[in-house]
Amino acid sequence: MIHFPAVRRGPLRAISVRLGLAVGLVVLIVVVIYVDRDGYRDVNEDGLSLLDSFYYAVVTLSTTGYGDITPVSETARLVNVLIITPARVLFLIILVGTTLEVLTEQYRTSLRLERWRRRVKNHVIICGYGTKGRAAVSTLLENGMDKSQVVVVERNPTALRQATSDGLVAIEGSATRSTVLKEAAVQDARAVIIATDSDDASVLVTLTVRQMTAGKVSIIAAAREAENGPLLRQSGAHHVIVSSATAGRLLGLSTTAPPLIEVVEDLLTPGQGMALAMRSARRDEVGLAPRELNELVIALFRRGKVLSLADPEGTTIQTGDMVVYVRDDRPETVPAMP
Structure with a gap:
């Protein structure tokens, strides 16, 4: 089942609201009739009780009209013309409108589903919306993805x-x-991020995605244990993030070199100060050393391989290289008025 973002209240709530309106309308007509009960004639000629008023209001608003209770005074007939007849029309609109809204909502959902299926392409699929999945989505949105x-x-x-x-x-x-x-249209996806709660589930998802896409879709998987990383790569994952090992290394750094933790947090937290970024090398940069660029370059990405600046192959930028650098991610500040 596909769930779309909510854009309006649900059908059950709409029915409840309309039911409340219908009951309120009946009660209003009962009050009007009971106040002017002397202007109505009952076949028993014993006067209208409160129950008779309810009975007359219901059969009148529902257009049943048995005729056993009729307005005889001019005032009662005027009330029927000016109040009860419009209320009858409104009552029918409420009942029919409830059915129409439910049907319209179902049609709208079906229409949104068809439109979404036609348009969804080159998207990112997040398998698992726990802590890791939500963080992955936040990062994607912060980097400009719709x-x-x-x-x-x-x-x-x-x-x-x-x-x-x-x-x-x-x-x-x-x-x-x-x-x-x-x-989820996995065949047309750009990438699949696997952020399940267990490594065995991640392996099964990776195998399924690889089988359905023949390796054409990038697969990024998270693993709790480092020993499961090679298994995920063998299953078809292009990149594996080991959460427990990463957390352990950060814990170790917090003891031996606490300032490094603040640097890592700064790099991973958007809008704080520094952020990692990557772009294609420009033509005028080909042949230059990475340190000659204006940005603080920390690595090059060439033909699927990461080259550090200490690597002999990473001393010169070549055509097709991706430049990994640290950018200023602080929000722009508006200068104070003098």
Whole structure:
């Protein structure tokens, strides 16, 4: 099942609101009739009770009209013309409108689904919307990706609601199932980020994605244990992030070199000060040393390989290189008025 970001209240709430309006309208007509009960005649000729007023209001608003209670005074007939007849029309609109809204909502959802399936392409699929998945989505959005280009695959109802409330399209189901990934249009995706809660699930998702895409879609997987990293790569993952090992190294740095932790946090936290970035080398930069550029270059990416500046091959920029550098990510400040 595909869940789209909520744009309006649900059908159940709409029905509840309309039911409340209908009941309120009936009560209003009952009050009007009961106040002017002397202007009505009952077949029993014993006067209108409160129950009779309810009965007359219901059969009149529903257009049943048995005729056993009729307005006889001019005032009662005027009230029927000016109040009860418009209320009858409004009552029918409320009842019919509820059905129409439910049907319209179903049609609108079906239309949105067809339109989304036609347009979704070159998108990123996030398998798992836990802590890692949400952080991955935040990073994608901070780097300029539109929410419409992100699709979440999740089977946890709470995470699904969180994803849709964040404005994302979410596919309900397990990412280990090919039918679910097919709903997410995995064949047309740019990349698949696997952020499941267990390494065995990550391996199964990686195998499924590789089988469905024949290795044409970039697969980035997170692993809890370092020993599962090679298994994920053998399964088809192009990049593997070992969360436990990374956290352990940061913990070790916090003891031996605490300032380095602040530098790493600064690089990973958007809008703080420094941020890692990558761009293509320009023509006028080919042949130059990376240190001659205006940016603080820390590495080159050439033909699928990362070259450090200490590497002999990384001393000169070549055509097709990607330049990895540190950019100033601080928000622009407006100078204070004198």
